Amino acid sequence: MKAHFELKSILQNVNWNEPASYKKIVGEYLFNDYTLVLDNIEKDTSNISIKARVKISNQVAGFPEDTFSNRSREIALRDFIARILYAEINSSDSQTKDNVKRAYISLEKPGQEIIDRTSVLLDDKFVEIRFKIVLCQINQDLISELSEDIIFNDLADIIENTCIYNSLNKNQLYKHIETSEDADFLRTELENLRLIAFVAQGSLLPRETGDNDFPCKSNDILPFSSPNNLKMDVELPNGGQITGMGIPRGITFIAGPKGSGKTTLLDAIGQGIYNHVPGDGREFVVSNPNTVNIRSEPGRNISGVNISGFIDNLEDDSNISTENGNSDISIAANIVEAIEVGADVVLIDNIFISEYIAKSKSIFNEYMVSTILSSDTEISDYYSLANFILRIDNYTLEDITQAAKDSCSNYEGYSPFGYLAERIPIADSMEALDINLESIDQIISKSQEETILDAVNYSKKYMDGKKSFRQVTSLVMLDIGRLGLDVLNPDLAKNYSEFRKIELAAALNRIKSLKVEHK
Numbered sequence: 171m172k173a174h175f176e177l178k179s180i181l182q183n184v185n186w187n188e189p190a191s192y193k194k195i196v197g198e199y200l201f202n203d204y205t206l207v208l209d210n211i212e213k214d215t216s217n218i219s220i221k222a223r224v225k226i227s228n229q230v231a232g233f234p235e236d237t238f239s240n241r242s243r244e245i246a247l248r249d250f251i252a253r254i255l256y257a258e259i260n261s262s263d264s265q266t267k268d269n270v271k272r273a274y275i276s277l278e279k280p281g282q283e284i285i286d287r288t289s290v291l292l293d294d295k296f297v298e299i300r301f302k303i304v305l306c307q308i309n310q311d312l313i314s315e316l317s318e319d320i321i322f323n324d325l326a327d328i329i330e331n332t333c334i335y336n337s338l339n340k341n342q343l344y345k346h347i348e349t350s351e352d353a354d355f356l357r358t359e360l361e362n363l364r365l366i367a368f369v370a371q372g373s374l375l376p377r378e379t380g381d382n383d384f385p386c387k388s389n390d391i392l393p394f395s396s397p398n399n400l401k402m403d404v405e406l407p408n409g410g411q412i413t414g415m416g417i418p419r420g421i422t423f424i425a426g427p428k429g430s431g432k433t434t435l436l437d438a439i440g441q442g443i444y445n446h447v448p449g450d451g452r453e454f455v456v457s458n459p460n461t462v463n464i465r466s467e468p469g470r471n472i473s474g475v476n477i478s479g480f481i482d483n484l485e486d487d488s489n490i491s492t493e494n495g496n497s498d499i500s501i502a503a504n505i506v507e508a509i510e511v512g513a514d515v516v517l518i519d520n521i522f523i524s525e526y527i528a529k530s531k532s533i534f535n536e537y538m539v540s541t542i543l544s545s546d547t548e549i550s551d552y553y554s555l556a557n558f559i560l561r562i563d564n565y566t567l568e569d570i571t572q573a574a575k576d577s578c579s580n581y582e583g584y585s586p587f588g589y590l591a592e593r594i595p596i597a598d599s600m601e602a603l604d605i606n607l608e609s610i611d612q613i614i615s616k617s618q619e620e621t622i623l624d625a626v627n628y629s630k631k632y633m634d635g636k637k638s639f640r641q642v643t644s645l646v647m648l649d650i651g652r653l654g655l656d657v658l659n660p661d662l663a664k665n666y667s668e669f670r671k672i673e674l675a676a677a678l679n680r681i682k683s684l685k686v687e688h689k
Contacts, residue, residue: 171198171205174322181318186218186310195220203230204329206321210661218313219276220303221661224329231297232335237347238292246350246445248290250343253280253447255290255299255332273316275324276302278617278665282383282452283444284350286668287617288655297333300665345448348408353445355407357456363416366515366540367439367457368404370414371396374451375431375438375565385451394435397560397569412454415567417542420557421530424544424567431565432544436463436519439542440612443670458540460514462672463611466521467500470609473679474686477502479533479587480525493682501526503679506590509537511640511675518543524552531555532587554580592689595642595678597633599685600626610676618667622677624658625650625669629678638689639678643671 177199185191192211199206207223238244259275277289291298303320305313331337356368373394376386396415403413417439426432442457472495478488480502490499505516505526516539518526527549530541543549553559559574560567603626607619625646632642647670649657655666678684 171200174199174201174206177206178318178322181314181321184314186213186313189213192218201326203227206325216306218305220305220317221300222303223298223300224325224333226297226329226333228293228295228297231333233292233297234335235294237335237343238294240351242351242354243347244292245286246284246347247343248292249280249284249287249350250338250346251290251292251297251299251332252277252287254338255301255328256280258328258331259301272306272312273320274304275320275328276304278615281614282446282450283441283614284346284353284447285444285614285618286655288664288666289617299329299333349448349453350445352406352409352412353454353456356404356412356454357442357459359404360456360458363402363404364419365416365458366419366461367417367442367542368414368454369394369396369417369435369438370412370454371401373414373438373453373455375434375455377434377437385449392564392566395566397567399569400558400567414454418557419538419540420534421540421555422542422558422560423549423553423556424542424560424562425549425570426544426562428546430562432546432562433519435562435565436517436542436544440517441614443612444614458514459670460512460672462508462513462516464501464504464508464516464518464521465609465611466497467504467609468495468497470495470500470503470606470680471682471684472499472503473681473684474593474688475503475506475679476590477506479506479529479590489688498525505533507639507675507679508672509533509539510590510593510638511643511671513539513672515540515542517541520544520546527552527555528581528583529585529587531584536587550574550578552581553578555584592638592640593686594635594638594689595633596635596685596687597630599683600630600681601683603627604682605677605680607673607677607680610673613669613673615667617665618669618673620664621655621658621666622669622673624664624666625674626677626681628658629674635687639675643674643678646674647671 180194195211196208204224204226208220210221212219237247256277256279259277289300305317360368374385374391375394376391378384378386400415401413402416403411405411424432438452438455439457440463442455443459443461446452471493472490474489474491476488477490495503501521508516533539553574559571561570607613613619629642629646632645
């Protein structure tokens, strides 16, 4: 480890056009209250990017033990620091000229979700933050001047304002931690209560328009209201008693006209696999951790997926392989692939496939996979299959199960779904990882997408021609659980975000060259 003044000397003398010269910057440097680690330098035609880490002793940072006393609190604390860090980094324009940033610290902006990410790590000994220092390609002297200014001036202020407990708003910090811990507790309670989702009374579900995931600010938005017979109370460890709608296991149909809130409700339940920040409106909308959004994906490649449970007039073989699946086949494949790796709940919004609705009961009976389905289309022929039928209007739900079933006859087309042979991914077929993840709704960030792609590469170590998708993905997640996300790649400065094995399997299934065998 070198002293910080040695880094200043190197920066003053570096030749930014010579890799052998600027790579001398890589190393560990001891500052007064922290250690700066410069892991790697990448250069292209426009920018120089320095991957960096800062490690601070918790004796200096001063975070009390109760802020990270369990896994839930630790993740929430790190998430809070990441948000403050991002805000602090982006509050200064000291290196901006003519509205163009000439040098800056780069960190991915956190979304509304509270998740495990490697941009901030913490234990009882150290706090570590990870980021990039980006320098625009200008002249040699100016690059050195800008890098020196960021490292020796800006960075010290950023660390003081984000990584030191006494510099933070303690009320906001504990609110963040306790809200997240309560959501984790509530999600864990779903299993004990035999529920697949819980939507708190008064939740504000609508989002801003487009890709904006912030809560809608319109005064016309009505809070969520549960049917009386599905209301229940749960005692949270920090927030006390909360009331909301518990959706039991089984088959639930949600009916209502366009604009009534069906899609918004299902979106909120789909995102209920994540905790959300205080003020989001969905803080206590939680779902079974293995809940999967299903959507039509025409044009996707499919590798040896048995969809005969849905489509019984297949030619030659029940296992479909195609580079260009149509809408119905893609939906059927998405459902089977999700069941294959352990989905407990599927959400289907305004996709009318009679074959799936007809098989939802047999899928539940044979695989214990519940369904929540919303539709604008008349589906009364299948009402007898549902455990609950709900009508929604302006985010207020009414249970119409008995009346709806009384008005229609019993569905007589029930048939078994059938056995799903396990598929075995073949590593040698994964030549070019040309994977399109845009259609996977529950991927929430660029860093999460990049993490999944690295996990795809990592998963090859377990593909021995014998292990199934479920076994391979489970082993990858087991390694991450034991060793952390960094196990995926030795490049410690990577900005990784947590993901589920369901999304890992979805990525594997979208490799265009993928070949499979069957057990």
